[in-house]
Amino acid sequence: MNLDVRTTDLRALNSLTKYPSIPTYHELDPKNGGLLDTAVPFTGPVLATEKVDGTNSRIIQLPGGDYLLGSREELLYARGDLIGNPSQGIVENLKPLAEALPPVTGDLIRVLYLELYGGKIGGHAKQYSTRGAIGWRLFDAALISGYAGLLAAPPQEISAWRESGGQPWADEDALHAIAAEAGVELTPRLFTLDAAELPTDLEKMQALLTDRLPATLVALDESGGLAAEGIVFRTPDRAVIAKARFQDYARTFKRRNR
Template sequence: MDLRSVDLRALNSLTKYPSIPTYHLLDPRNGGLQEEAVAFSGAVLATEKVDGTNARIIQVPGGGWVLGSREELLHARGDLIANPSQGIAAALKPVAERLPPVAGEIRVFYVELYGGKIGASAKQYTSDPATVGWRLFDVLVLRDYAEQLTWPAERIAAWREGGGQTFLPEDALTAQTAFQLTPRLFTMDASELPTGIEKMDAFLRDRLPHTLVPLDDTAGRAAEGIVFRSPDRGVIAKARFQDYARTLKRRAKR
């Protein structure tokens, strides 16, 4: 694939990471949590949600690759100048160059880049502004990309947010050898997941008392939360400490 002839706006939209719902649904009126929870069945895998910035390595047939943030493309193989936004290109270019090429598909590696000067929680992972880490949390595979790259912007956005993207299931994700994954915490039956807000708050504090991915001994070590998913990734939701703390604090004032 010749990236110079590709509609990069379409490529960017096709490969953006979709929104993940919160485990307890957010109230659009005030941002607090509601009692309604995402319904899981069967086995549920829990992984640590690392607090950094979402970044993409987009591999295209023919050995090309593009690096991106959550919202925009930043640098491609052979580019003279890379957008320095959040240090994504500097950190991930060596990683992209080591990946084996793909054929017949576009493959996107989604990583959380964290530490350094990335976001308000950087010091929970390190106090050194020059130290960053990254963990893989999902891989997207696009096999019908030739047609999809011709779609209008509205169709791509609706397809993406409607669950049209195909992500690797857990067994294929854990088989990736070029990256470390976000920490796998536990697997349990869906019937064991707390459904109440107060119980989920206690559950989070019990199961993830601190981050498992500090970058050095200077880290504050507070964790952001847990991502729950079915093994086939058909159902996925996130539970963040701050959402539960904010909701319970608001309730206590009533």
Template sequence: MDFDLRTADLDAINSATKYPSIPTYHGLGERGSLTGAVVEFRGPVLGTEKVDGTNSRIIALPDGSWLLGSREELLCARGDLIGNPAQGIVSALRDLADAMPPADGVVRVLYLELFGGKVTAASKQYTGERAVGFRLFDMVVLREWANLFTRPLAEISAWRESGGQPFAAEPELTTTATDFGLQLTPRLFTLDAAELPTDIGAMREFLGERLPETRCRLDAAGGGHPEGIVLRTPDRATIAKARFEDYDRTLRRRTA
């Protein structure tokens, strides 16, 4: 089946390539407080910095075209003179999308965290000069796109949220970053799952020890406070996030 962006179902493409929800390592309970339940990991666990920016997508399509998107919507296509200016994604990533090699019959989705500038309230932690940066944190390659894009939107959404997207394992993601000249979100450690704390207080201490300040400062004027750590198995079969603010909020309420 030949692909033509001019006749493609953009709603289907958008849904199939959205980044799915990632659970917190400790479960979220009432009013955002953490519970004692944890995501269970087995074997080696990779820790990467969770950057506080905006989730962005570069979607390379089988006909050589591309789309840029935020987490929720598509913002620009190759050849557009004007793109949606939301969160500065198009202006930051258009040249990168143009420079990338074609997807060669598949749909390749690069997920990048765009940060700094005026992207989020936390931008000041990365820059005092409104610099903008981006880091690659995940990738999906859809080989069976022809069938997928003809499904009802509700079915595509359910497929996505139940883990249907074939995310790249760590070796492939690392190779892609090297080949495309991209920086990955900082790799912090690899440890055995048995070493992950299951106590909320101990996990807060673990975060502070493993990531005392961000490794993504764009200039010396950045405040340096990090958002948290993403935990994942090297094959990305299991993934969870641990954010400083969630642990701090929970521990404050315990002592209030």
């Protein structure tokens, strides 16, 4: 089956394939942005990966061979367009990759979520390179079947479906297979531990970050500052996911020690 970009509701497709909000491992206080003592509950094995600080990018592969490129919030380019939105260099850098990808098989939409980083992308860019180098890492993929009904749903229904975990995610094994097929690297896999070993104490989590990720593993050359942004924790089936950023813990303790 083909899905024709020209006859598809692009607002619905955009909403369907946006990357959802990922909670912080320790809950954020809505009053001041500091961290609270409440932590996301995990069970079983927990995989830790480096959180790369760049711009969230999408390659949306449609049945029939068409594809679109997007930022986290908007679609920027569709296969065959003469002009693409230059926002943050997503189209310029990821179009060659999208063109080289093998088409999806079966009646599904496949979305590859990549962090495009370095250059002048984000406040952390100089930690990866001060020479303008740009790179990308795959951090997630969604495999959406039964999309016809979803594309016909009201916008608020699609958004609610997405933010409540409706998107069907590739598990860890499938993500490795997708990365190998696409010829892209995943965000670094750091370690796996049992959920019982995952600290729920703020100080101990800050210590874990410092101990397990003293420097970024995705530097683009030797010129960068090498500071890492943080760690993403996930179950191998991606049913539970949360992020822990160095800056959130530093900000929290600075406020508490005033």
